[in-house]
Amino acid sequence: MANHTAPTHRIFGLFADFEQAFEVIAGIRRYEVPGITVDDVRIKSPIEHPEIEDVLGERPTNIPKFAFVGGLFGLIFGFFFLAGAQANFTVQPQGGKPVITIPSNLVLAYEMLILFGVLATLIGFIIGARLMRKRGPFYDHAVSLDQIGIVVERVDDTQRQQVRDLFAKHRVIDIFEENAQ
Amino acid sequence: MSSLFGNILKGWTDYTKGIEEGGHHEYEHMWGMVIDLDKCTGCNACSVACYAENNIATVGEEKYVARQSMQWLRVERYFDEPDIDPGAIDDENAMQERGASFLPMMCQQCNAATCEPVCPVAATYHTPDGLNAQIYNRCIGSRYCANNCPYRLRVFNFYSYTDENGAWPEPMKQQLNPDISVREKGVMEKCTFCIQRINAAKDKAKMENRQVTEGEVKTACQQTCPTQAIMFGDLLNPESKVTQAWVRQQIKLGKYKQDRENPTLRGYRIFEELNTDPSVLYLERVREE
Amino acid sequence: MSEAALKHLSETQTKDIDENIAWAKINRDVLRSMENPRRGYWIAMAISVALFSVMIYAEVYQYIYGMGPALLNTxxxxxxxxxxxxxWIGMSHSGTLLSAILHLVHADWRKPIYRFAEAMTTFSLMTAGIFPVIHxxxxxxxxxxxxxxxDRGIWPNFxxxxxxxAFAITTYLTSSVLFLYIGMIPDLAICRDNTTGWRKKLYTWLSLGxxxxxxxxxxxxxxxxxxxxxxxxxAVSVHSIVSMDFAMAIMPGWHVTTFPPYFVAGALYSGCAAIITLFILLRYFFKFEEYMTFPILDKVCKLTFVIAMVWSYLNLVEFASVWYGHDIPSKEVLLAKAYGPYAPFFWGMIAFGMFLPFALLSKWVRRNMKLLFVVSVLLNVGMWLERWMIVTPTLSMSYHPWGWNIMWPGWVEWAMVGGSFGWFGMLFLIFVKVFPxxxxxxxKEMVFHRKRTIYEDVDEMMVLHKGAPTAVEAGSTKNGGS
Structure with a gap:
């Protein structure tokens, strides 16, 4: 690949036929475009495709970690917050009941576990899914309707035409291109 | 923040003790009562005295019938099987001549009160005097405590009685007891064993650097009872009449089932078996026919 | 849709959803439902607002005069x-059932109907949350x-x-709002791409890019x-905790260990019945016959029936355990429910809650939309009576004989109860016009995956019988788009 120039372009192709789009990804996996790997590919789709994950390879997310940490924090903080509040509130003892009531605090700590777990999951989702950012140039309304888009990143001048050919072979509808610099 | 968490470990072993292990509480007094039902004539003087002493609102006939009355102390009447014509039972004027028994009921000041743990804002709590106290300022009126009181001895301000059309039109406001607050609408209230009198006696004893003596505190109902059916005193004081009566009747606090040697003793506590541990002892031969 | 067409549909619709439905049509139909409210919508809105105004009036009245006019008593x-x-807390459990539990068990027929069920969860929680405050x-x-x-170091009583x-409802409301919202983000993006004006701004903001x-x-x-x-x-813990309001109390008829599962089952039951009600309404008013199909309705009805039977079982267990437990006050409360002053309501609850669900087994009832609507509403009437029969008879017959009495709620209480339906209706009506x-x-996923499954089966048969087709040949027949 010594004669390849620096990668400068992004190419975005829109496909109406999902299977054809999957074939494009399969083609890239088979190195039909030298130098482009499946790591350079993103898809934009109106629906969720668990089956594509096999093709695109492992792309781990951190959301379960967020949920776990949030839940754990909620549980521990919840319990000690309540127990601490009760331990400072001995001016109001109640007949027959201990000051720090473990069963009731467990009930409440359980609720706090879920509350903080859900909130942490939400934060993890916003961070992990890159939400609340600019959508970028490659967005077409057809993606929210019924077409699937494939974005190939880090394409240099020599690969451009090969990617376009690959797209065209699989009945691409529309191609957008952007100079990444 | 440091104090929020700091106290947990300091008092953990104390704080997690329930009543079975003695609980986290050191009582200065344990006010208790003995009511001799065989002496009670059902004259209702205690109830009237309670109204006067504690600034309780009178609600009028209509609301009384709707059971929205504010009685802290009520004398309940129970009759034997009616000996009148069964057809006339619904007739209000057809009262049977005999077989009535009277039960003056005021807050039983339970030591394991069912009303206390259910209050969402801790407006009802247990004082170091063994009283079940209600903080009117803190009460938000969720009324859970009243629902959970098996004796139905908590009353609620369903209306506001403090205005001109309320319980004390001018100049009746002059007769209000200045030692105790007048409650607004939406607040739960109940018998306090005349806590204003207890506090006055305690303050006096403290100033004179001594203990509160037996007979120094008299509740309004006790003071008024013409047959002296009501006794009041400190159960922690072994000399007090109340303690002696409890010992005589072989009734102990902190139990839901008394192991008495003599089954013919008259003393009993109401709903003792619910483990509420009430502080009021009633004396009457339980008739089971 | 005409009567005849509907009848035809009721006989021919056998699949949960038509796999060949065009995706553009899905977008179009749903987006259409969000536009141009018609007269029926405004009438429903007016009724809801009127009911809610009555509630506000009652609340102001109660604020000024206290709890007395509600005829509560000692x-x-x-x-x-x-x-x-x-x-209302019970109503809120259905959405969680449909969207969370059925999601985990991969029951994809929930997909066309879970959104409004989840909205119902959120709004019934918002309705339920009013009551502990106004009481x-x-x-x-x-x-x-x-x-x-x-500074004063005062805490609530934990x-x-x-x-x-309070904790449970806060958590549940937060979580279910987030669940509803997160599940809606891709749809909000669709709305963003297809709207103009204030809607575009709103959806752009809400779809988070x-x-x-x-x-x-x-x-x-x-x-x-x-x-x-x-x-x-x-969801299970929330309704268990609500049941503990009663189960943790000492009162006969409330202090029952089976209350948590009993309440959870009752919650799912009334929620499912409410889903049927709203299913029929949305299907009729928004012409969603192609998405809210008869087979899906059948599945919801069967689910409701099963839950109704669980609830009935737990109900009978409760009666039986009180009976055999032989705790005299509890037993008397139970007998007073059946023979006392509230007996008509108790038997109404038994009739609507235990016996009426058997009507759901009849296909004729399930195809008769008007009748099914009435049945689903009556199921919920039964469930409302159930809750009333938990609260009131116990209080009218507690331990102490002096406390025995009968009460009938005052107008303020009825106004609040009626007004809560207005508030719920108002929120829901706003929701259906602002959100899909x-x-x-x-x-789309449901259509895509079902279709793919069919083709995969065909592929396998071809492999078995004729040898494998090339991937491109097979792929060219699988048109994912429209």
């Missing part, structure tokens, strides 16, 4: 407020139940089931799954 400190609170004697101090730090309620790339979808799927996993135990009440992307 024995009946709680009445319709708390029973209606439990009723307070000093409503202006309601925030005292929140655990906040003050032992009280009412505080548990969703553009549907694989990273977003992957995170989305896991987030949705995680929150579903959080929500299921949460059928999940567009999930209907």
């Amino acid at each position: 024995s009946h400190m709680w009445d319709l407020y708390i029973s209606t609170f439990v009723f 307070l004697g000093r409503v202006w101090n309601f925030y005292w139940v929140m655990p906040y730090m003050t 032992r009280s089931p009412l505080i548990w309620d 969703w553009h549907g790339d694989d990273r977003q979808w992957r995170n989305f799927r896991i987030t949705y799954l995680m929150i579903a996993c959080f929500l299921i135990p949460l 009440c059928v999940s567009m992307y999930e209907v």
